[in-house]
Amino acid sequence: MSEPTVIDALLAELGAEVVQLPRDFGSRQLQDWSGVPGAVPAALIRPRSTQDVAKALRVCHAFGQAVVTQGGLTGLVGGANALGGEVALSLERMSRIVEIDRTSATMTVEAGVPLQVVQEAALDAGFYFPLDLGARGSCTIGGNLATNAGGNRVIKYGMMRDQVLGIEAVLANGEVTSAMHKMIKNNSGYDLRNLLIGSEGTLAVITRAVLRLRPKPTAVATAWCALPDYEAVTKLLALSQARLSAGVSAFEVMWAGYYDAVLANLGQLRAPLDKRHPYYVLLESVGSDPERHAEAFEAFLGNMLDTGIVTDAALAQSEADALAFWAIRDAPGEYPKFIPHHSAYDVSFSISDVGQVAEVCEQRLQERWPDALVMIYGHLGDGNLHIVVDIPGTQGRVHDEIDNVIYDVTRDFHGSVSAEHGIGVKKKAFLGHTRSDAEIAAMRLIKSALDPRSILNPGKIF
Amino acid sequence: MSEPTVIDALLAELGAEVVQLPRDFGSRQLQDWSGVPGAVPAALIRPRSTQDVAKALRVCHAFGQAVVTQGGLTGLVGGANALGGEVALSLERMSRIVEIDRTSATMTVEAGVPLQVVQEAALDAGFYFPLDLGARGSCTIGGNLATNAGGNRVIKYGMMRDQVLGIEAVLANGEVTSAMHKMIKNNSGYDLRNLLIGSEGTLAVITRAVLRLRPKPTAVATAWCALPDYEAVTKLLALSQARLSAGVSAFEVMWAGYYDAVLANLGQLRAPLDKRHPYYVLLESVGSDPERHAEAFEAFLGNMLDTGIVTDAALAQSEADALAFWAIRDAPGEYPKFIPHHSAYDVSFSISDVGQVAEVCEQRLQERWPDALVMIYGHLGDGNLHIVVDIPGTQGRVHDEIDNVIYDVTRDFHGSVSAEHGIGVKKKAFLGHTRSDAEIAAMRLIKSALDPRSILNPGKIF
The missing domain is CATH 3.30.43.10 (Uridine Diphospho-n-acetylenolpyruvylglucosamine Reductase, domain 2)
Structure with missing residues (x-):
């Protein structure tokens, strides 16, 4: 036998x-x-x-x-x-919403529940769950936790790790570490929660979570701004954060190269402004004072136009206007239509370096491939840049070469090779561009301590 | 030799x-x-x-x-x-501010710099560093990081771990793990930063940090509110967070027992309202729109009075008024004058449990010691309760018995035995009231992995 x-x-x-x-x-x-x-x-x-x-x-x-x-x-x-x-x-079968606690503003869920289900349940209960990304209908809370997902509204609400008060997880040996707390403050020993969040399934299997709910915003103001140079972009960021009492919920910057390419190739998009400009910012502020919100936002925008920080601007007068602005920012979903073989990057830098990083990347790419299409945009408030490169006629064959250009610049500017997507297998070779040898050695020690037989997602991250 | x-x-x-x-x-x-x-x-x-x-x-x-x-x-x-x-x-000699980056809104410091020096340097540069606690003049950024310090404005700005973008630390073996990044988003491998923050010197020595600066608030509104019951307190919390566009920067609740004791014993305090009430809340909102801030806050407060959620209220008309309200909340600094042998607790719970926790603690203490003075107050927005107990005539001799009462209740309500102070040696015996055996075992594995000879602050936490 x-x-x-x-x-x-x-x-x-x-x-x-x-x-x-x-x-x-x-x-x-x-x-x-x-x-x-x-x-x-x-x-x-x-x-x-x-x-x-x-x-x-x-x-x-x-x-x-x-x-x-x-x-x-x-x-x-x-x-x-x-x-x-x-x-x-x-975790697909573990998809229950276990409880909504209105007084504590928490939702207890199993890890397999899709993000959109959580968003909708929060709204139904009179709350708001701010994490949002394109994959909302399919991605799950467990996956959002395993990768510390980001998205559009990080600037105001933070990443996934900021949306959770407690987690339950199973370690490699089958031990359940339950910490399904609803407290915001808990300084009792090591922060295992944040260690497991973002560890991409290599340290434990997250099975349940206590999510933090936020008040539902009741007012939104959105503007499409044109700016003369990168310095103006950083000024607009600082001033909008300093002067808009409700804060900034999105600050999406687009370089002219991005704007021109998507407008030229996607017929359904319409230009918010007559002229072409070097930089565009989609500025959004959500708040909870419908009476004063629009007025304060308009006054701020007027001041930015008066001082010349913003060259021209269109204020959304309706939800349709706002959606039309967002359609330009969300055009990457349509890349397959005109650049099916593009290479895409999700990197981050200090805000003071972003302008120069974009310049250097564009320059190095166009030195090597004079006809390179380089599209740059991102969540500037978080220093998070998306860079999309297409080299006509190469059919994706030079992908690895483009990787080297972008990630070398990332290393040289002390940036992160992964702002929000994680390392997985695709970025393993570049982990050392962002994390030091000593950090990676410490990560490996933790991995060996918690998963001595290396059974959890081996071959990922490092 | x-x-x-x-x-x-x-x-x-x-x-x-x-x-x-x-x-x-x-x-x-x-x-x-x-x-x-x-x-x-x-x-x-x-x-x-x-x-x-x-x-x-x-x-x-x-x-x-x-x-x-x-x-x-x-x-x-x-x-x-x-x-x-x-x-x-x-770390006292390593007390330099290395750099302030205005565009990225960051301050790079050595770990030995006192908190107040950082606060003042931020203000001088036109920014705000929101962490604040009574020990600000003596405590250092390194200590704030080692203990994940909290304080009064956590409800709006978070704890110390939310004020830092990068750290440099030395591991037990002398290896330097440098991650002095200025990015807000960085999903490249394990979150070592949050693991070291709050580890109370047991995993590494934090030597430098990149701190995150915030825009300086330009408007502040403060009110002293009286409320009829705990349910009204939670309603005021939820509504102030949902309706004040600038958010809530302090929500300090005081039970009548606290209020009565400090007013009776500290002659310099003056009562903001004529009558006695079951609950008081010091509500503060800081914002950046001086034109609309006061008006919005007053309108909100008026509505709370109209609906009966707030029974009576005093709105600060001057900085002196606001300071007089805060003096009542900050009275614990004067405890030595009238209860020199008191026992003090820093615990946290889900907001929905806090009312009952307070009741149960008071009841159990007064069953055992009928003349017990029980003073309860705290940062309710974070679920953080401070409980102060004095048993007349015992000169602190029953301290351990009081510990058992409070921490048993904390365990029964799934609370934390340390909301913001850490475990150190004083709360070691109670760590298991909040963290499960599996969690503590995982912490020990991490400790052994990173500090195999156990040289870093042995005998602390566990």
Whole structure:
């Protein structure tokens, strides 16, 4: 009689209803949105509860079996793809909203609940859950936590780690570390929560979370601004943050190269202003004082025009106007229509360096490829730049060369090779551009301490 | 010839100017503000640079010599006291402000700079550094980071971990992990920064930091509110957060027992309102629109009075008025005058539990000691309660019994035994009331991984 395999043991512990073999999940989505190919996992485990997750990990730990945890598979760096040999652990069945506590302004959820479901439940309860990204319909809270997701409104509300008060997670050996607290302040020992958030499934499987809800904004003001130079952009950022009492909820900057390319190629977009300008900013402020909000925003904008910091501006007079401005910023969703083979980067810098970084990147790319299309835009309030490059006629073949140009500049300006997407497998080679050897050594020590058999998402991050 | 001692090695590496022996630092302050006695360290190391810190730790690591890192020695849990046998490492000489970057709104500092120096430098540069606590003149940024300090304005600006973009730290073996970034977003690998922040000197010595500056508020509105019951308090909290566009910068709740005791015992305080009420809230909103701020705040307060959520209120008409309100909230500084032997607690709960927690604590204490004075107040927006207990005639002898009452309630309501002060030695016995066995085991694994010889502040936290 042969020894039982890890699959036998998983089936014995959890049953065929929870543990599926490849023949049973044949047509399933197996890879994320990164374009990195995903392997077929040896089995697909779909736990119904934290206890199921604990059981699965205890078995995998005993066998030294690698596990890749999967949420909505919308990641952009291959972090949730199987590389070969793993079992996949999908949290799709753990998708309940457990409780909404109106007095504490918290929502307790299982990790598999989609972001959009949380957003809508918050609104229904009279609150607001501010994290928002394009994949909202498919991505899950567990994935948002594993990658510390960002998005458009980080400038006002912070990233995913700022939206959560407590988490429950299962460690590699099957131990459940439950810290489902609702307190905002808790200085009792190490901050395990923030360590697990953003660790891309390599330290634990996050199973539940207590989310922090915010008051629902009741007023919004949006403007499309044109600016003469990068210095004016940083001035507008500082002044809008200093003078708009409700704060700034979006400060999306677009370089002329981006604006020109998307307007030229996407017929449905309409130009908010008559003339062409070097820089554009989509400025948004949400607040809760409908009576005074619009008036204060308009007065501020008028002052910016008077002082010449803003050359020209269009104020949204309706939701349709605001949507038309956002359509220009959200044009990257339409790239496949005109630059299907582009290379895209998500990098961050100190705000004082961003202007020069953009210049240097453009210059180095166009030195090497004179006809390079370089589109630059981003969440400037967070120092987060998106750079999109297309070299006509190369069909994506020079992707690695473009990587080197962008990431070398990132290293030289002490930036981050991943502002919000994570490292996964796609950016592994460049981790050392942002994190020092000593930091990476410390990360490895923590990884070995918490996952000594290296079963959790091996081969990711480092 | 005898083997060189660790002190010999430290002197050889750093010189007598950096390494002092007890005969040289005789009259120095040796313990923090907790009342926990501090031992005399075997030597006092006062590094001038990160490289000095690295040298000192390399020697201590080689010898297995315990090290206690010290900042301003203003902690309240004995975390920076020597327990016996340690060398002390004081960051007092590393107190430079290295740079202020106005465009990025950052300040780069050495860890030994006092908090108040940072606050003042920020104001001089046209910015605001929001962390504030009573010890501001003595406490240092390094200590604020090691303990994740809180204070009065957490509700709007967050705790110390929210005020910092990058840190440099020296690990137990002398390795320097430098991450002096100015980016707000950085999803490249594990969040070592948040792990080290709040670790109370047990994982690394923080040597430098990039602090995040905020726009200077230009308008402030303050009111003293009286409320009929705890439900009204939570309603006022939710509504002020939902309707004041500039947000709430302080929401300090005081139970009648606190108010009555401080007014009765401290002659300099004056009552803001004629009558006595069950609950008081000091409500403050800072903003940046002087034109509309006061008007919006007054309209909100009027509405709260109309709906009966607030029974009576006094609006500060001058800075003097506001200071008089704050004097009532800041009365704890005067406790030595009338309750020199009191026991004080810094605990946190979900906001929905706070009302009941206060009731249960008062009831249990007065069952055991019918003449117990129980004073309850706190930062309600953060769920952070301060509970002060004095049992007349006991001269502090029943302190441990009171501990058990308060911390048992904290455990039963899934609260934190330390909202903002840390664990140190004073709360070690109660860590398990808030953190699970699995969490504590994970903390110990991380501690062993990063400090295998356990030289960094041994005997603290766990």
